Amino acid sequence: MYLGVAYYPEHWDKRDWERDVRLMKEAGLNIVRLAEFAWSQIERTEGQFSFEWLDEVLDLLAKYGLKAIMCTPTAAPPPWLTHKHPSILPVDQNGVAMSPGSRRHYCPSSPIYREYAGNIVQQMANHVRDHDTVIGWQIDNEFGCSNTARCYCDNCLAAFREWLKRRYGNINALNEAWGTDFWSGIYNDWNEIPIPRKTTDPHHPGLLLDFYRFASDAVVEFQQLQVDIIKRVAPHHFVTHNMIASSQQIDYYDLTKGLDFASWDSYPKPELQPLRSEVRRVALWHDLFRGLKEKNFWLLEQRCSTSRAKGGYATPPEPGLARLWTYQAIAHGADGIVYFRWRAAKSGAEQCLGGVLSVDGRPTRAYDEIRQIGEELKILAPHLHATTVPTEAAITVSYPVQWAIALQPSLFGPGFSFHQHMSRYHRAFFDAAIPVGIVNPERELNKYKLVVAPALFLTNETILQNLYRYVEQGGILVVTARSGVKDWNNKAATSSLPGGLADLLKIRVDECDSLLDHGNEVETSIPGLSAQRYTCQTWCELLQPEGASVLARYTQGYFAGGAAITEAAYGKGRALYVGAEIAEERFYSGLIRWLAAEAGLRPLLSDPVDDVEAMRRIGSDTQLLFLLNFNLHEERTVNISTPHRSLLNDRLYASEVTLAPGGVEVLSPCQ
Known part of the structure; x- marks a missing residue:
């Protein structure tokens, strides 16, 4: 250390x-x-x-x-x-x-x-x-x-064109991938392609996303040098x-x-x-x-x-x-x-x-x-020494997905933020004392019991195969609204939404609403969340089940009675689709606690305490439980399931730990 x-x-x-x-x-x-x-x-x-x-x-x-x-x-x-x-x-x-x-x-x-x-x-x-x-x-x-x-200099313009040549091979492949027939934008030569400096209206979404990729690659190359x-x-x-x-x-x-x-x-x-x-x-x-x-x-x-x-x-x-x-x-x-x-x-x-x-x-x-x-x-x-943080739950994050969302915010509701959306699920894991990883959806997911894939706006074959395989082999997957909308080139899916995820989720998105001048609510049968209504904000989708069961329905307007949250069996696993952005934090907390129990995830604390963070590191013969009291003015008492000994002061705790204001404990289970 x-x-x-x-x-x-x-x-x-x-x-x-x-x-x-x-x-x-x-x-x-x-x-x-x-x-x-x-x-x-x-x-x-x-x-x-x-x-x-x-x-x-x-x-x-x-x-x-x-x-x-x-x-x-x-x-x-x-x-x-x-x-x-x-x-x-x-x-x-x-x-x-x-x-x-x-x-x-x-x-x-x-x-x-x-x-x-x-x-x-x-x-x-x-x-x-x-x-x-x-x-x-x-x-x-x-x-x-x-x-x-x-950077938008002439060096970058030349390098961007070379990058595009390597990516697409020929100009016709680029035109097809981007869909340049829109606004009379078909290119005949690589030298016609601009760098996206300021222009009258937004540049082509395909060009913009590829420029973002190029700029990222340029930094990676500079570092690798x-x-x-x-x-x-x-x-x-x-x-x-x-x-x-x-x-x-x-x-x-x-x-x-x-x-x-x-x-x-x-x-x-x-x-x-x-x-x-x-x-x-x-x-x-x-x-x-x-x-x-x-x-x-x-x-x-x-x-x-x-x-x-x-x-x-x-x-x-x-x-x-x-x-x-x-x-x-x-x-x-x-x-x-x-x-x-x-x-x-x-x-x-x-x-x-x-x-x-x-x-x-x-x-x-x-x-x-x-x-x-x-x-x-x-x-x-x-x-x-040689300890790591074990996680059995994960949230997927993709940088091209974030870039594509930021490039066309009008395709989402007012004020939508991918980071804020994703954070809501992370906070739910945090508050439940369940360690969670944040991972690339293009990597293998099968070591996780529960995966949340928020706003997977773009998909490619690797991501789709990963998600299908993960659920088929027994995983529990949560996909949220505005997923499967576009392909990896930032071009709209030509099949019904959620695009390539439809067969996994067994739904069709019939209509979308950004709630500009009105609201909506959902009522759910999810255990721990039932008999309560939750407020929709920013975005909601009217779902048509095509083999999925309905877990929540809208209560207002012409969406009333329509599906908002669904669950589908696929192989040995389950795939949920949350078709609305919910305002209340308690919704995410209840959803994650229910799914964690269904997945067999054990929280680090049976009764999480406000202001106390719990995390764990393990090694081949080591288990360390960290308890941190972020209340700087009051004690907090935490229940632990088995006797532990403090590595900081050698104190033995049988069943509960009282943390001083701002207190820290690092515990090892008694043998």
């Missing part, structure tokens, strides 16, 4: 360095992230490389027994490079080149920039490959941050990238294929919503990033102090939150956590934000909290 900090020694006087490293060691840290934006310090002028300062820092880390993660500094090309080659600057959808002077100001498709980026990575890898302190690399920084994954260099020079080093939750511009399944494990940057914002809601939001992202490679992950930036929040300067996290956030990440599968940042910045765009140390070098409250965590992890690390 690694616990560390992001450190920028190049910003500080050398006389501070040893004290910094000593304080890191005293806090129980064992790894430090370096050189993230240090291109100017390493290559101040073209071709003149200087590593003396970096060597001094690495030697200091070695002296105190700490390891290092090197960062490739390609997120911030230096001024000499953008001045010499302004063509590397990204261009926005209006055709305007971005100015240098910030970060992420480069086009990932630029051949010139790829050459310079490869060179700096090669120089760094050659220099540190034999330094025992360095164990791994972070590629670049936060691809897609500030909506920078999509760097990965290949490092793996060739230093194959003993791990390679990862610090992804962010806020960017949906990159297909993270593709981005992580070439990485040893996924990593992300976690900045909880309890200032913006109730803490319980924020806890569930962060849990979802942990599950998503774990699911990218279906293995444990790292946090390469974890908030521990004052940060920025939407609308202004964020307040410092309350005492105990940094510890809770740390254990929440570990409970969800984090094997490494790096706090951002070691010392508050004294200049630049992020100055005056918090750090483990204040800008004057004084340890803050966060330092004391991290030191406590460091002491505790000395006890827990042997137990955490």
Whole structure:
């Protein structure tokens, strides 16, 4: 288990360095992230490389027994490079080149920039490959941050056309896949295809979705260029990238294929919503990033102090939150956590934000909290080794599906958000204390007992075969409204909705309603939800069963009496279709608890408690139950089914655990 900090020694006087490293060691840290934006310090002028300062820092880390993660500094090309080659600057959808002077100001498709980026990575890898302190690399920084994954420059136009040639082979195949006969858009030559800069009306949906795919692939290629260099020079080093939750511009399944494990940057914002809601939001992202490679992950930036929040300067996290956030990440599968940042910045765009140390070098409250965590992890690390998070339930998420939904929001009800829709199901699992994975619908699903496939707007043969096979072999599947609407090229299905899913679900969608000027309700016979009405919002579909049984019906308007939720037997399993977006959270909670019981899923807690999160990690001979009380002001008591012993304080709990306000317990079952 690694616990560390992001450190920028190049910003500080050398006389501070040893004290910094000593304080890191005293806090129980064992790894430090370096050189993230240090291109100017390493290559101040073209071709003149200087590593003396970096060597001094690495030697200091070695002296105190700490390891290092090197960062490739390609997120911030230096001024000499953008001045010499302004063509590397990204261009926005209006055709305007971005100015240098910030970060992420480069086009990932630029051949010139790829050459310079490869060179700096090669120089760094050659220099540190034999330094025992360095164990791994972070590629670049936060691809897609500030909506920078999509560039509309001439380099991208040429690369996009080549990408399309590889995808379709000939222009007629492209015309057929997109359906370019609409609006007189048939192409005769690849050079006629535009990049989707701003135009009079929306660009063709097929072109837009493929451009999004191309832009994502360009970032993946840019990353892989760097990965290949490092793996060739230093194959003993791990390679990862610090992804962010806020960017949906990159297909993270593709981005992580070439990485040893996924990593992300976690900045909880309890200032913006109730803490319980924020806890569930962060849990979802942990599950998503774990699911990218279906293995444990790292946090390469974890908030521990004052940060920025939407609308202004964020307040410092309350005492105990940094510890809770740390254990929440570990409970969800984090094997490494790096706090951002070691010392508050004294200049630049992020100055005056918090750090483990204040800008004057004084340890803050966060330092004391991290030191406590460091002491505790000395006890827990042997137990955490080689453990993973077992899940028997899953929610599917596809990036092309999300892009297609975002491209044509008018095909959904007002205010529809895929993320909010999917989150409702995740919250239901969270509140029921049932661990859940977030996975790619194109991967095998048969290890799960219960799968939710929300708003599967696009489908392809791989997805369809996966879902049919999953249910046929005994799985329980929930599909939600607006599924099977289009093919993988973003062209409408020519069969009745839900398209290729119709035979599995045994329904037909007769009509759809976005509820613009009226409402509707459903009444259901689902156990635990019966004798209650639930409010439809955003979208509802009138379903015609064609072999499915009806679980809920509409009660209002000309939809009244019509099917809203159905269930169909298929092979050894069952497939449900939820044809309406329901407003009440209790609906999703009741649905998931019922289906979990039907699937034989056992919650981690028989009686889940508000404010308490439960998660589990297991190994070949290890079982760890994490209990986190996110109520910072009141105790919470949790019932456990069998005696457990605390790994933190060796206390024996027979049947219940009382957690202090903000309390954490890590329990192992008694033998």
